Amino acid sequence: MTAAHGVPAGVQGTLDDLGTPLSEVTFVVVDLETTGGSAADSAITEIGAVKVRGGEDLGELATLVDPGGPVPPFITALTGITTAMVAAAPRIESVLPAFLEFARGCVLVAHNASFDIGFLKAACAEHGYAWPAFPVVDTVDLARRVLSKDEVPNCKLGTLARFFRTSAEPAHRALADARATVEVLHGLIERLGSFGVTTLEEMRGFAKAPTPEQRRKRHLADGVPSAPGVYLFEDASGEVLYVGKSGDLRSRVRSYFTGSETRWRVREMVGLAESVRTIECATGLEAEVRELRLIAEHKPRYNRRSKFPERAIWLKLTAEPFPRLSIVRECRADGARYLGPISSRRQAEEARAALHEAVPLRQCTQRLTLRLIERGRARSCALAEIGRCGAPCDGRESPDAYAVHVETARAVMEGDVRPVVAAAQVRIDRLAAELRYEEAAAQRDRLAAFVRAAARGQRLAALARLPELVAARPAFDGGWELAVVRYGRLAAAGTVPPNAHPRPYVDALIATAETVFPPAGEAPGGVALGDPPSAGATAEEMECVLRWLDLPGVRLVEVDGAWTCPAHGAEGLRAWIDRAYEHPYDRGGEGVPGGRPGGGRGRGGTARPRGRLPLK
Template sequence: MTHPARPASRDRAPGGPGAQGVQGTLDDLGTPLADVTFVVVDLETTGGSPAESAITEIGAVKVRGGVELGDFGTLVDPGGEIPPFITALTGITQQMVYAAPKMEQVLPAFLEFARGCVLVAHNASFDTGFLKAACAAQGYAWPAFTVIDTVDLARRVLTKDEVPNCKLGTLARFFRSATEPIHRALADARATVDVLHGLIERLGSFNVTSLEELKSFAKAPTPEQRRKRYLADGVPSAPGVYLFEDERGEVLYVGKSGDLRARVRSYFTGSETRHRVREMVGLAEKVRTIVCATGLEAEVRELRLIAEHKPRYNRKSKFPERAMWLKLTVEPFPRLSIVRECKDDGAVYLGPLSSRRQAEEAQAALHEAVPLRQCTQRLTLRLIERGAARTCLLGEIGRCGAPCEGREPATAYAVHADSARSIMQGDVRPVVAAAQVRIDRLTVELRYEEAAAQRDRLAAFIRAAARGQRLTALARIAQLVAARPSFDGGWEVAVVRHGRLAAAGTIPPRAHPRPYLDALVATAETVIPGPGPSGSATAEEMECVLRWLDTPGARLAEVDGEWSSPAHGAEGLRQWIDNAYTGTEAADRGGGRPLR
């Protein structure tokens, strides 16, 4: 798609058609986009972090004026193993990169290919992060590339009515790209070229026609942002929570900050580029603030206020009640059930999970390891004896012991139920072993889509189990008092009861801590224990507390109860899953920035 250069003699006088024209110079116009040479790059990697992962493939396409000038594509020997998760996603196997050139051979050729060009990528920080790390490892200085991120541009020029998110696949379909993104570097780079051209067409309506205008486009505040700057007047420079409200007092957006004044003022500058937030600023007529003693209190208050008001411009944390749980029912022949609420009914719960799909994947992973019945009927001994129980195909193919037909007695089935209970409460090794056997077999057989399904099931289960085990450990502690060093030399203090932040405060520098701790404990909120892993707070609040406790320098002053995790629990595997899985998620670039 060609974008003709704007003639240097075009009138740019502000007076309209009847005004005296003044001929501008080429310097005034900048570099027309039709004259800019773009190199659109995409990488495939073994993971999501340059510090722990390596590049397996580089693809790049050079274009100018809508015309392709050349391409660059090669597999890269990462110097290590490619995780099965990555192979399942990209199709790049260990055998494929065995004879591929190493990065020290590929990098100079790529830098020469991109020399003097504008670098473009989808979620550019990911690709440039790996390329910069490669340059540092090989002793090359990172060239002073101008970098354009198609994710940032898409967020500025496209609305949520047009695209639900800014993933590469979504944008490629929207702009009717001739190339489908398939998680291979050169194909994804070609799809990004089509997305770039579609975005450049849209930029014409914003009067963006030069490279200089393109670079500054995302940084320019809107007129509405400039007009509303007065809303930040009087906001204190302190940690706390801020609420944007419209003329009727409806809460539009809730946020937190360690410096309320600086954060609120940023909404009225060019640094705020999110389309939805700019739209929200246009509707806002008031900013209300709540000063908090510590950053942890601000984070927790933000979560509670979002759950209470459900502001339309907050995307996350609005509906904690929608969390899903995997439950092992209490009945003669227990089964796995997906529920929305933990009850004090003696059942074992796993979670919380953020969606029904994740709950179903975790359930499937557990079913792969333990042959529990998968029917939904309430199965009793009397029903079986009468022959009135419904039967299903799983019993015939050996995926279930068929207790409904009386082929598996209650005592034998209880062994499966005990195994499932043990896995959900701590020892996740049987699920991991069963999933790895299937993933390895499917990968060898080149059945990548089925291997990816197994990968998703295992990841969902490990994450849910790790989350549940962390929360359960915190929820069963009647009272925990902890302190963390603050920047002024004093201490931040938190009182946590059954997972809920009951009080927060500070201790001045060089002050004796005991009186402050006693006063904070005496005035802390009374908290009643809640059922299951959820405790007496939402999962997100408990995770805020756990992150705070995990920061360097945090100390426990008092623990009323036992704080421990299972020896063979999922927590030890969560980082392994995240490292492998992050690479697959990063490959599907631009999946929405958190807006909280």
């Protein structure tokens, strides 16, 4: 149809073209309480949901959920939800149908939606329920777009609730937090009006759209090569703001200037950046190692991990007349024995407790000498009175008898972990037989912390002792990736073209590899001492190398020295420990303590390895 004079007539748009007005959208605002932070090993303890449309409440759904095991104490302290409260509650498989029906045809809203929706999706997948294709709105994303740093210091629910002066206060309980999120959502929708956002489609796109600053700085990605390597965002003064790695530098750097980058800290970093510097690398391993080194060197304010490799935690058998176990942050060549590095202080404390169960070393912190003991100036402690310590402080245990315990502890830290495993298994079996399942689980956790720390240290120490290791891995183009590792440090990386003989390339790479001096001292069970590049490597760098060496198809070309782990070390027990956490909890099962009959994995119950570990 045409109008007069041949001009096309206007076509009236439909409501679908305009989108769904926000006043007509039915939102279901949901909040969960759980036993932990990951859907893989935690469970839901409470669901709260509020249905609203046009500012009017249409209904609420709230229920406690039995997680299938005890509620951890720190969760009880945070939420007030106890194991007794959820004992009579319905299981999640009974609650899910009611929630899915309540939310049918609605838009799901949550504060930090990836957390809540992730738990709900995992529960549906575990119990055979199809997850509907709900549209999802995250109030965190909206808040980051419409509120400035001057208005709110962060986007936590409590902060936003105070800013919008909600009548409902967040209380770490599902329904209360859902009600508060409803009012926060309404406040954010009011703010969206000033941006011309009036439909659901516009709102969802607005939350993910790149900021004006991101769009303005797209030119920083010009000229970035399509190659593996490392990139550094720098400000006007040349300070490194952020370091990252990628197999394709060009596509990765360009993604920082699109709507796919939603992390508010990264968006803030992009606003400060004035240049992007790139370093091309021969292989992905070289890129990963260079990233770690650059982060440790520059300590960029927007990198959250690997900034302080020197802050590793160690378990130390002190070098003094009556040695004891101490948790330290520095490993020195002082004649002491070290176990580690360990990922956290809590894990170090668990590992120390496991070693104390096997070897009755003193646990007091006083410095003991024979002279102090002879003069009666040393203080005894309660552990001596209950038989947990031989009490060398008051002369009840002779220096020679105490030296036997020290030698046992030293042998354990150097590689023979059998005494610790045997002592832990005896206690686990006894506690399980007495139906003291939570205490048995605590013993299992101590043993697991010790085994993992010892296995990590022994793997790293074995690599750190090697003067040189040359390995090759098949490349995607038909050639080879090469790596030269000296004393645990990546000294060179290169490639062999397809159909070329590798020997000349290997020889050239070895000849041009970085010189790495032997470490000044070595931490038994741990990494080499010294500051890179003069000696050794960090634990994280060696773990990168070990992961690469474990990949399918990797071949050892040359090894200078013996690359071995202790015969009775912890490396062979890691899989056994991991299986202890995978078995279902079953009171009547094959020696597995804890939980409820038929309970699922990761429900906060207790478990231990099936059967006994052969210790000889």
